[in-house]
Each structure stands twice: as structure tokens, then as C-alpha cells.
Amino acid sequence: MLPQTQPTEPADLNRRLKKLTSILDVTKAMSAERDLDLLLPLILYEASKVVEADRCSLFVLDRERNQLWSKVAQGSKSEIRLPMGSGIAGRVAETGEVINLPDAYADERFNRTFDSISGYRTQSVLCVPMRDANGEVTGVIQALNKLSGNAFDSEDEELLLALGAQAAGAIENALLHEEINSLFEGFVSASVVAIESRDPTTAGHSGRVANLTVSLARALEHVHTGPYAHTRFSATELQEVRYASLLHDFGKVGVREPVLVKAEKLYPHELEGLRARFQLARKDLQLHSYRRRIAAVKLRGTQHLAEIEAEEEARLAQECKQLDEVLEFVLTCNRPSVLAQGNFERLHELKHLRFQDGFDREQPLLLEREIQSLSILKGTLSEAERLEIESHVEHTYRFLSQIPWTRTLRRVPEIAYAHHEKLNGTGYPRAIPDTGIPVQSRMMAIADIYDALTASDRPYKKAVPHPLALDILQREVKSGQLDAELFRIFVEAEVPQRAQQPLPE
Amino acid sequence: MLPQTQPTEPADLNRRLKKLTSILDVTKAMSAERDLDLLLPLILYEASKVVEADRCSLFVLDRERNQLWSKVAQGSKSEIRLPMGSGIAGRVAETGEVINLPDAYADERFNRTFDSISGYRTQSVLCVPMRDANGEVTGVIQALNKLSGNAFDSEDEELLLALGAQAAGAIENALLHEEINSLFEGFVSASVVAIESRDPTTAGHSGRVANLTVSLARALEHVHTGPYAHTRFSATELQEVRYASLLHDFGKVGVREPVLVKAEKLYPHELEGLRARFQLARKDLQLHSYRRRIAAVKLRGTQHLAEIEAEEEARLAQECKQLDEVLEFVLTCNRPSVLAQGNFERLHELKHLRFQDGFDREQPLLLEREIQSLSILKGTLSEAERLEIESHVEHTYRFLSQIPWTRTLRRVPEIAYAHHEKLNGTGYPRAIPDTGIPVQSRMMAIADIYDALTASDRPYKKAVPHPLALDILQREVKSGQLDAELFRIFVEAEVPQRAQQPLPE
Structure with missing residues (x-):
């Protein structure tokens, strides 16, 4: 598509080569960024640089609702939604034409509302469509106020179009990535709900253990002394421990229901x-x-x-x-x-x-x-029944090991496998000592026991109040079963109280 | 990174501008291509064009195995694996340096094996690393035989590096896409296996129904007359019907086990x-x-x-x-x-x-x-028990509707929902007439009944041999329950026989 207008002077050609090169560089950075919240500001920053504008904004087309939305506008935080056809951006999205205005206020299509809210004064505007590989408009990029004070020129148009075309691909990739992730996430949650629905003894348990464990992992961020002074979990590691927690009891699907809910010694x-x-x-x-x-x-x-x-x-x-x-x-x-x-x-x-x-x-x-x-x-429970219930950890491990986890989630099976192990080697199913138990599993063990104690839905015992649950956990710490430092953080950071609040996305 | 060497003549500058523009164009095409089998030839085609080479090949780094692999080399079909450090490509991957040889045979690092196998005669070679956004080498691109007969020059090096950088991002996206898809796929299959393991009456049933239904859908490709003369399923539509089939009985998780396996009138x-x-x-x-x-x-x-x-x-x-x-x-x-x-x-x-x-x-x-x-x-089964078993379709629909399907899979819930409906309106749970039943569900209905009849694992009845199963289905066609044309194709295309062979990936 580029270049349509050919400069002939070596200086112009060189400036242009430089800008194209910078578009290529930013394209590479964009294609590596799959988090939309980081990708969009990156695009806007580069767009401003390429066309030498004071600021830029970007709108993505939502074909189903026939709207444009903007997750970020530089200098603004809230999401904006516009109907197709409305204002400069809406018009560009609808028609696919480029709009280049030296003086926005002189054009009736320009909507001054944003200026009057933000106190910004728009002068020149350049708005171009973003098109996907099939040529379909997928959004628009808008540059405001050429820094030179002049209007945007035809070279700016071409460069912004070129950048927009690359941005369209990166945004589509990021959206697709979000879509598949949320599909996977949704399938995991729905499966856990479906399986727990068969077994009233654990309904909701997996989700609560996931919240508690992730909250505890986050709480480590504020720890600057002791054995976990340098233990920090990245976003993908938190996701890993979250999946391990959500799925830690999946193997109960392999344990007979009457055994799971056995309330007296005889069935x-x-x-x-x-x-x-x-x-x-x-x-x-x-x-x-x-x-x-x-x-x-x-x-x-x-x-x-x-x-x-x-x-x-x-x-x-x-x-x-x-x-x-x-x-x-x-x-x-x-x-x-x-x-x-x-x-x-x-x-x-x-x-x-x-x-x-x-x-x-x-x-x-x-x-x-x-x-x-x-x-x-x-x-x-008889010995055989106890073993059958304990076998759920083996089932969970076998189940999780069959799944081709991505690199960032590859420890999910291992973390879930060790959630019933004890530091003093008295746990199950492998009775391994503390050195073999990942810190994620140690955290999950505390979360799992806390929730089993305080949950009100187990037929074989009543819910235990929060302070008593902590006392019982404290006893398991003293007998060498649970991690003392993690338990201290669990209590001091008030993890159970925090975990009741919804997690930030 | 570009341009390091600056031409000064307008003609050179223009040629260069044109090539950069074409790299930008192909970058856009690459970012939209998430199928590695199509992406790699696309990259090679463009690379050959940009550096004016006779052919190109591309190697991706497998860090875990410390190898390079190549899925496609133009003119070659099989996968090639090289140890790091071996040959020109292996050396470039290891050191990150560019290797540019006017005469490959004069360089001892060059491995003539491929030439002697293919009968190709390599003259000039240009091999550059592909680097991700963090600067890590993720593979190499190799151009063979400059068309002019000369050696590749420094501009070729720069252009190929630029293209390789863009290709690296596109390949990484495609690999990640493959990874998440296979993660989702693996989780679905493992869940189905886990849930079926509780219920011997349906173990393996979902997978077999998926194979039968997809085979029937593929068989439609060869139909050129009748109501389905123009019905064709794209790869994503086959995937949609496959998930719907795999998950059609997921709702049985909501039906009590003793009812599912009831073998006599009294428990x-x-x-x-x-x-x-x-x-x-x-x-x-x-x-x-x-x-x-x-x-x-x-x-x-x-x-x-x-x-x-x-x-x-x-x-x-x-x-x-x-x-x-x-x-x-x-x-x-x-x-x-x-x-x-x-x-x-x-x-x-x-x-x-x-x-x-x-x-x-x-x-x-x-x-x-x-x-x-x-x-x-x-x-x-009593009336209440029959209703309970039939309710599994509602459970399946509720379960599947909770999941945020991607656009290409959005009909999965709807397809699964109608798999027990009959064309004459006598099905369940909605008893809707033929006009409301998607063709995918009609195909699944035939597959589902065929498998239920021929499966040998149902406690309440014996396995029926293939010819008798077809007779029974034929009777259901005659009574207006099943789709006559689809059943004809099911029989003529020998779908049950085909479905026993593994599906092509």
C-alpha cells in the first residue's frame, strides 16, 4: 500500500526510510505483546511518534453491537463507546475513508464533547482506518494536534495507515489470545462446577481454595524477611497455582460417591x-x-x-x-x-x-x-475407604498429566500432586519430606485445610469458626506438618478475609 | 535495526523503500496466518522475493532439545532436525552471527548432504538469525543462490534480518496459538474421559460419536445431489461439531449414577x-x-x-x-x-x-x-427416572452455555442441545420439529444411536451387530425420526467403517 506519493529528495527518502524502519520495529514489539492493556498504549505511543502528533487514540470495531470502543485513550482511563458513524472516528470506521482536518472545530462532523470534558483543545486531526489482512476495517487510529502546528500531510496519512495495518493484526492476535484463554478458563470453571455438583461435600471448595492460595501467594510480595523474602510469583505463575488449586480435587471424580459422603460407619x-x-x-x-x-x-x-x-x-x-x-x-x-x-x-x-x-x-x-x-x-471410614479417598490425589495427578499444558503452566500437575503431603513426611500419597514439596503446594495445603474446616457443607462434620480453624492449623504447624512461615503470613496478611473479595482480573 | 548502511542514490533509496514496504505488507499477512503449515511457506516465498534468491529455508529453535527443526523447506516435504551448531544454519542459531557465503562449497561449515540427497546445487548462501522481541534467537532463515548469480550483499542481509524479525513474531504467535488450542483440546478430552470413567454405560461413547459425526460431515463433501448438495463444513465448523459431539453427554454428570446404570426395575x-x-x-x-x-x-x-x-x-x-x-x-x-x-x-x-x-x-x-x-x-425406568435421564440434555446445554466459546465455536451448545430431537417432533427435551434441528445435530443423532446400539458396554442390553443396527436406524428413518438423506450417506459412505480409523490431524 505504501508509498503512494513518492518523494524524490534523498533527505525525504531517508526520513521516510527511517520511519518505515521504526514501524517495522514497533510491529515486532506489538506482535510480541499479547496483553491488550499494554499493547494499546504501545501502539498509541508509536503512532504519536511516527506522525509527530501530540496524542493519539484508537478505537476497535465491535461489529456485533455496531459500536466502536476504546480501552485506552492517552490521558483518559475509562472505556469509551461510540455508535458507528458518529463523530470523526465513527465516520472513518463506517466509510473506511481517511479524514484529515487542519482545524477540527471548523468541521461539523467533529464532536467537541471529549474536549469539553477533558479541557483539551483539539486543532488538527488525522483519522485513518485499521484494516485486517482481508481489507476489512477493524478499527480506527486518530492522531490529534500535529506538533509542528501545521496540518497532517499525505505522508502522515500513509505512515499512520501503515502503522494501523500492523496494529490491526496485533490487536486481533491479542483479542484472539484473550478469547481462547477465556474459553479455556470458562471450560475449567464450568467442569469444576459440574463435577462438584455431584458431590455436596466439595461444592464451591475448589474455587475457594484457589482464591485462598492465590491470595497467600500475592501476600508474599510484602514479605522481606525469612525463607520467603525473595519468593515472588509472576502473573503466569499465579495463573499456574490457580489452575492447580481449581483442579486439585478433580480426581474425586474417580472416587465412589457413597464413600465421599459417608456420614456414619455403616452405609x-x-x-x-x-x-x-x-x-x-x-x-x-x-x-x-x-x-x-x-x-x-x-x-x-x-x-x-x-x-x-x-x-x-x-x-x-x-x-x-x-x-x-x-x-x-x-x-x-x-x-x-x-x-x-x-x-x-x-x-x-x-x-x-x-x-x-x-x-x-x-x-x-x-x-x-x-x-x-x-x-x-x-x-x-475404614482403612480401604480412607485409601480410596486418598487415591483422589493420584487420580488428579494422572488426569492433569494427560493434558498438554503450555510452558507457563507445565507445573500444574506437580503442584496439585503434593497438596496432601506434609513437611514431616506423614502426608499422602507419596509421604515425601519437605524438600520435595513445592512452595505452591504448601500454600495450597494451608488453604485446603482451612476451607475444609470452615466450610459448612460437609455432612460428617460441622463448620468450624475462623479462630478455631486457625488454632487447628497452628497445631498442625507445631507438629511439623504445615509450613510455619507460610501459616504466619496466612494469618498476618488476613488471607481468608482478603480471599472473600473478588480477585482483580 | 535498519538501515545500517545508508544508500544515497534516489534509485537505491526507492528500491529499498519498496522492499521495506513489501516486508511491511507481508508482515501483515503473516500476523493474520495462525496455521504454521501455511505461515512457513508464506515466509519463505516472501524471503526469496525480498533477497532475490532461488529458494529459502527456515529453521525453528527447539531449546529443550537443543535442536533446529524445519517443517517445510521449499522443494522438500519431510521434517528435518539438526543439532545446534551443525552446518551453516546450526552455527547461525548458536552464535547469532550472520553467515554470507558467495560459494558455499568453499566453506567447510557447509553441509553438502542435503544437496547430494536432493540433487540441488547450492552456490551462494545467506543465513541470518530470527530474533524475538527480547533479542533471543528463535530460529534462522537461509536464502540459497542469489538469482543474479552474484553473492548476497549487505542490503540483502539487512532485509532478510528485518523479515526474519517479523517472521519470528508471527511464528511465535502461531506456535502459541497451537499450544493453547491443544491445551484446550487436551482438557476437553481428559474431562470427558474422567467423567465417563464414573459411568461404564458411556465409557468411550463420546469419542466414538465425535468420530462418527465428523466422518459423516466429511462425507458430505462428495455429495452433489439432494438437499445436502451444497452443504460443506469448513475446518472450524468440523471442529465445532466435534466439540459438540465430544460434550453431548457431559450433562450426565447431573444424573444420579444408579439411575444411569439401572439394570432391573428395582434397584x-x-x-x-x-x-x-x-x-x-x-x-x-x-x-x-x-x-x-x-x-x-x-x-x-x-x-x-x-x-x-x-x-x-x-x-x-x-x-x-x-x-x-x-x-x-x-x-x-x-x-x-x-x-x-x-x-x-x-x-x-x-x-x-x-x-x-x-x-x-x-x-x-x-x-x-x-x-x-x-x-x-x-x-x-419409571417415568420420573426416564425424565431424569432425559434431563441430561438440559444439563449439557446449561453447562455448555456457561462457557465463553470463541466466535467459530459459538454454536456448540445449540448443536449439542438438539441431539435427541426427532424430525417428526417426538424427541426431547423440546420436541421441536425438523425445521428447528441443525444439520449437525441430525448427523449426531444418527451417530449417537448407532454407537449406543453397537457398543458392548451397556448393562441393560447386548451389543447389536452392525447390519442389525442399520436396520434399526432405517426403521427410525421410516417413522420420520431421523434424516433419510443423511442416513443414506452414512451407509453409502461407510461412515462407521471410516470412523474407526484415526482422523487426520
């Missing part, structure tokens, strides 16, 4: 089966009582029947009472509280109890596996 | 409860028999005991036999086969049966909800 259907068996045993006691009555009548004769019945009723009542007491005891053991001293032994004695089922087959009153479950000393 | 725990109740009822019959024996002895005296016992044993045996027959009948009804004529009535008569539980409270032998479930005429 509901197990308890139902046990109750039905006690009913059958009760009926069996009654049946045996009647069989004995017949046998006694046979032996002692009808004349003793009343006596026999009285004896048997008393005995049956006693037997039923004992059976009911056993059930009562079993129900006590079934609760998630710590198993009382002596109850363990009593449970194991009960394994000898027998009754006869509907087909007169002898059956145990309590099944071996029921006694096993009821004997759980603390909580509601 | 396993329901059947267990029912069996326990029959045992209790059996015991109750026995107890009543003994109560009657006592009453009879009281009335008729011990001398008739043997007689009474015989009578009662016969009666009890009869009663137990009847009870066992009821259970047998219930078990028959529980199977997923079609409920036989008359069984419905018999089931409803059974609701009057009563027994006494362990506390002598009168209880129904069959619960109202059990009779309801056992009365299901076909399959294993």
Missing part, C-alpha cells in the same frame, strides 16, 4: 439390612418361644398351659429386651464419634450371636464386615 | 429390602402356625397334638409355598423384559398381602413404590 443400605435382620431375629425369638411352649405342653399337659405361657412370655420379653439393647448399642457404635473404651471388645463378642432365618438356617446376627465397620475407632 | 438395595421382608413374612407364617397350635391344644387337648401338628405343618407348607411363588413372580416382573399380559393385574392384586413384623405390627408385603416399579411395562 444407609447396610443399616437398613441390619435392622431387617434384627426384626427377623426378634421374630425368631418369638417362634422359638412358641416351639418351646408346644414341647412343654407335650411334656407337662394342657393343665399347665397358663403357667407355661407365663414363663415363656417372661423369658421372651427378656430375650427381646436383650436383642433391642444390642441394636441400641450397634446404633451407638455406628455414629462417627470416637469409639468408647470397652465398646470395641463388646462388639467383637457380639459376633457369636446367631438366629434362624425364614428357612431355619442359622445366621449370624451381625456380619463380619458390619463388625469391622462398627469397630472404626475414629470417623466413619 | 439392588430395594430388591435386598424386599427379600428381607419376604423372609420376615415367612417367619411370620411359622409363628402364626405355632400360635394356632397352642390355641388348638388349649381347645382340643394334648391328646390331639400330633393331629394338630400334622394339620398345621401341611397348612404351613402350603402357605410358605404360596409366599415363595409370590417372590418368584416378583423376581420375574423385576427383569427388564416386556411385562407379560396379566402380570400387571396380578401385581396390583398383591398389594393387599399383609404380614406382621417383629413387633407384631401389620405391614404390607409389597410396598406401593415397589409395585409401581415392577409394573413398568418396558425397560427398567
Whole structure:
């Protein structure tokens, strides 16, 4: 497209070569800048330089809304939206023509509103379209007030058009980059919500842990002493730890739901089966009582029947009472509280109890596996179930390792993998010592436990208030499980309070 | 960086201006090209033009492996990998210096292997580094054989460096674009695998439906008559329908697992409860028999005991036999086969049966909800359960609608939403007629049913062989549910057979 007007003097040609070269240089800088908030000021700075203008502004076309928007105008911070066709910029976007005014106020298309708000006095204006590789207008660049005091000339037009063409590509790349990133981000969040929706014990947990962990990582910025005096997280590293936190429990999709939400030592259907068996045993006691009555009548004769019945009723009542007491005891053991001293032994004695089922087959009153479950000393999970829940970390790691992370996110699997490890080597699944645990995982461990304690949605325990949660964490610090310095920062920087506020984008 | 050597003649200056302008133009084209397979030839073509070379090649630096790779060399198709430091290109990549040889064969660093393989005769060589915005070398461009027969000059060096600098940015953008796309792709696939792993009824189903649907969409390319004579899918549209297919069952995450895998009319725990109740009822019959024996002895005296016992044993045996027959009948009804004529009535008569539980409270032998479930005429699902399973489409749509799809993928939610609709308006969840069903959804409907029929992993039915699956689909076409023309193409283009081969990338 350039040059349309050919200078012939070597001095002019050289000046022009220099400017083209500078456009090439800035093009390179633009193509490397994928953050729109940094790219736009860069373009404006270079545009001002190339056409020797006092300031520039840039408008991007929003075809869906038929509007122009400007994220930055030099000297102004808020976003501006203009309808297509309105003002100089709107007209250029609509028609694709270049508008070059020596005196803006003399042209009726010029909108003085911005000047009157900002106190700026626009004199000369040069406004050119930005076009993509297909020639479609994607926005406009506007230069205000040629520094020389003259009007912008045709060379300025050509140079600004050239710069605009390069800027259009860079802006499109940055927007596309934003789009795909937000697509990925949106898919991750939606997946986490969908998966957590199956499991009320962790609904919202992943998002809260991500906020807490990122807040703690940010808080390190203000730390100038101790082991983390020089630990700082870049924007991409914060993103990495955020994804690791959001996805740390993804592996729970591989753990059976009833295990995840187990509220008592026996599953509901197990308890139902046990109750039905006690009913059958009760009926069996009654049946045996009647069989004995017949046998006694046979032996002692009808004349003793009343006596026999009285004896048997008393005995049956006693037997039923004992059976009911056993059930009562079993129900006590079934609760998630710590198993009382002596109850363990009593449970194991009960394994000898027998009754006869509907087909007169002898059956145990309590099944071996029921006694096993009821004997759980603390909580509601058997060893196998605990291992199954713990296996979610392995599942998470396997899941995350399958994903082709970009270079800046490549540690996501590793960070998530270590979030249940303890500094003293008592964690899971690998029981590695502190030297193997990334600082990101140490932060996540504090955030994870804090949220598990204070969350109000876990069926197996009540929400713990904030101060008590900190006490419990403090105990885990003292026993060498959690990082003391990170916990100190967590408390002093009031991370839980901060994390409740939405993160800046 | 440009210009370092300044020409002074207007003709030279103008030629140079023209070349810089053309670099600017190609930079714009490069920044718009995000497909590396198209970008690299574009760069090579322009590089040859700018320095007037017979051909060019381009090597990208792989820092992790300390290698250079070349996806395209003009006149060569296979990928080439070179160790850093090796040959002219390797040396330039390592040192960042420009190498300009009038006679390549006179320089010992030149590697003649490529010439001897290709039969090409390299004379002059100009090789320059490509540097990113931070000045890091990211690759090299190499121009071979200046067309004039002379050596490349210093202006060529500068121009090629300038072009290389722009190319570096474009290549980095394209690689980053590829990286994020493959990250998104990988996350989608991994999520689908993770979610399907909970539900054996659909493991692998989503991937197979995606392959079938995309194969069918590709098959349309060869159709030149009928309603789809002009329907063609671009690469991005194929990607859109692929994501819609991969994610069409994602909403099953919102359906309870036991419902998804229900194999009989009663859930396993329901059947267990029912069996326990029959045992209790059996015991109750026995107890009543003994109560009657006592009453009879009281009335008729011990001398008739043997007689009474015989009578009662016969009666009890009869009663137990009847009870066992009821259970047998219930078990028959529980199977997923079609409920036989008359069984419905018999089931409803059974609701009057009563027994006494362990506390002598009168209880129904069959619960109202059990009779309801056992009365299901076909399959294993109640109306409410069928609706729950059907609701997965709504869940899928809600889930997909939350995601900020890029412009080229924006129809993913809509396509997935309609995959259970039927052309005659008998589908779900909206029961919309053919005019509202996108062609993509019609293709997916055929793929979905075909895979559900032929898959061998559904607990509630056996895998159907290919020809029978086509017969069943044909019947659905005839009844106006599926698209006849698409089904014809599905069969004639042998889509199921094709879909088993991996898709080209």
C-alpha cells in the first residue's frame, strides 16, 4: 500500500526510510505483546511518534453491537463507546475513508464533547482506518494536534495507515489470545462446577481454595524477611497455582460417591439390612418361644398351659429386651464419634450371636464386615475407604498429566500432586519430606485445610469458626506438618478475609 | 535495526523503500496466518522475493532439545532436525552471527548432504538469525543462490534480518496459538474421559460419536445431489461439531449414577429390602402356625397334638409355598423384559398381602413404590427416572452455555442441545420439529444411536451387530425420526467403517 506519493529528495527518502524502519520495529514489539492493556498504549505511543502528533487514540470495531470502543485513550482511563458513524472516528470506521482536518472545530462532523470534558483543545486531526489482512476495517487510529502546528500531510496519512495495518493484526492476535484463554478458563470453571455438583461435600471448595492460595501467594510480595523474602510469583505463575488449586480435587471424580459422603460407619443400605435382620431375629425369638411352649405342653399337659405361657412370655420379653439393647448399642457404635473404651471388645463378642432365618438356617446376627465397620475407632471410614479417598490425589495427578499444558503452566500437575503431603513426611500419597514439596503446594495445603474446616457443607462434620480453624492449623504447624512461615503470613496478611473479595482480573 | 548502511542514490533509496514496504505488507499477512503449515511457506516465498534468491529455508529453535527443526523447506516435504551448531544454519542459531557465503562449497561449515540427497546445487548462501522481541534467537532463515548469480550483499542481509524479525513474531504467535488450542483440546478430552470413567454405560461413547459425526460431515463433501448438495463444513465448523459431539453427554454428570446404570426395575438395595421382608413374612407364617397350635391344644387337648401338628405343618407348607411363588413372580416382573399380559393385574392384586413384623405390627408385603416399579411395562425406568435421564440434555446445554466459546465455536451448545430431537417432533427435551434441528445435530443423532446400539458396554442390553443396527436406524428413518438423506450417506459412505480409523490431524 505504501508509498503512494513518492518523494524524490534523498533527505525525504531517508526520513521516510527511517520511519518505515521504526514501524517495522514497533510491529515486532506489538506482535510480541499479547496483553491488550499494554499493547494499546504501545501502539498509541508509536503512532504519536511516527506522525509527530501530540496524542493519539484508537478505537476497535465491535461489529456485533455496531459500536466502536476504546480501552485506552492517552490521558483518559475509562472505556469509551461510540455508535458507528458518529463523530470523526465513527465516520472513518463506517466509510473506511481517511479524514484529515487542519482545524477540527471548523468541521461539523467533529464532536467537541471529549474536549469539553477533558479541557483539551483539539486543532488538527488525522483519522485513518485499521484494516485486517482481508481489507476489512477493524478499527480506527486518530492522531490529534500535529506538533509542528501545521496540518497532517499525505505522508502522515500513509505512515499512520501503515502503522494501523500492523496494529490491526496485533490487536486481533491479542483479542484472539484473550478469547481462547477465556474459553479455556470458562471450560475449567464450568467442569469444576459440574463435577462438584455431584458431590455436596466439595461444592464451591475448589474455587475457594484457589482464591485462598492465590491470595497467600500475592501476600508474599510484602514479605522481606525469612525463607520467603525473595519468593515472588509472576502473573503466569499465579495463573499456574490457580489452575492447580481449581483442579486439585478433580480426581474425586474417580472416587465412589457413597464413600465421599459417608456420614456414619455403616452405609444407609447396610443399616437398613441390619435392622431387617434384627426384626427377623426378634421374630425368631418369638417362634422359638412358641416351639418351646408346644414341647412343654407335650411334656407337662394342657393343665399347665397358663403357667407355661407365663414363663415363656417372661423369658421372651427378656430375650427381646436383650436383642433391642444390642441394636441400641450397634446404633451407638455406628455414629462417627470416637469409639468408647470397652465398646470395641463388646462388639467383637457380639459376633457369636446367631438366629434362624425364614428357612431355619442359622445366621449370624451381625456380619463380619458390619463388625469391622462398627469397630472404626475414629470417623466413619475404614482403612480401604480412607485409601480410596486418598487415591483422589493420584487420580488428579494422572488426569492433569494427560493434558498438554503450555510452558507457563507445565507445573500444574506437580503442584496439585503434593497438596496432601506434609513437611514431616506423614502426608499422602507419596509421604515425601519437605524438600520435595513445592512452595505452591504448601500454600495450597494451608488453604485446603482451612476451607475444609470452615466450610459448612460437609455432612460428617460441622463448620468450624475462623479462630478455631486457625488454632487447628497452628497445631498442625507445631507438629511439623504445615509450613510455619507460610501459616504466619496466612494469618498476618488476613488471607481468608482478603480471599472473600473478588480477585482483580 | 535498519538501515545500517545508508544508500544515497534516489534509485537505491526507492528500491529499498519498496522492499521495506513489501516486508511491511507481508508482515501483515503473516500476523493474520495462525496455521504454521501455511505461515512457513508464506515466509519463505516472501524471503526469496525480498533477497532475490532461488529458494529459502527456515529453521525453528527447539531449546529443550537443543535442536533446529524445519517443517517445510521449499522443494522438500519431510521434517528435518539438526543439532545446534551443525552446518551453516546450526552455527547461525548458536552464535547469532550472520553467515554470507558467495560459494558455499568453499566453506567447510557447509553441509553438502542435503544437496547430494536432493540433487540441488547450492552456490551462494545467506543465513541470518530470527530474533524475538527480547533479542533471543528463535530460529534462522537461509536464502540459497542469489538469482543474479552474484553473492548476497549487505542490503540483502539487512532485509532478510528485518523479515526474519517479523517472521519470528508471527511464528511465535502461531506456535502459541497451537499450544493453547491443544491445551484446550487436551482438557476437553481428559474431562470427558474422567467423567465417563464414573459411568461404564458411556465409557468411550463420546469419542466414538465425535468420530462418527465428523466422518459423516466429511462425507458430505462428495455429495452433489439432494438437499445436502451444497452443504460443506469448513475446518472450524468440523471442529465445532466435534466439540459438540465430544460434550453431548457431559450433562450426565447431573444424573444420579444408579439411575444411569439401572439394570432391573428395582434397584439392588430395594430388591435386598424386599427379600428381607419376604423372609420376615415367612417367619411370620411359622409363628402364626405355632400360635394356632397352642390355641388348638388349649381347645382340643394334648391328646390331639400330633393331629394338630400334622394339620398345621401341611397348612404351613402350603402357605410358605404360596409366599415363595409370590417372590418368584416378583423376581420375574423385576427383569427388564416386556411385562407379560396379566402380570400387571396380578401385581396390583398383591398389594393387599399383609404380614406382621417383629413387633407384631401389620405391614404390607409389597410396598406401593415397589409395585409401581415392577409394573413398568418396558425397560427398567419409571417415568420420573426416564425424565431424569432425559434431563441430561438440559444439563449439557446449561453447562455448555456457561462457557465463553470463541466466535467459530459459538454454536456448540445449540448443536449439542438438539441431539435427541426427532424430525417428526417426538424427541426431547423440546420436541421441536425438523425445521428447528441443525444439520449437525441430525448427523449426531444418527451417530449417537448407532454407537449406543453397537457398543458392548451397556448393562441393560447386548451389543447389536452392525447390519442389525442399520436396520434399526432405517426403521427410525421410516417413522420420520431421523434424516433419510443423511442416513443414506452414512451407509453409502461407510461412515462407521471410516470412523474407526484415526482422523487426520
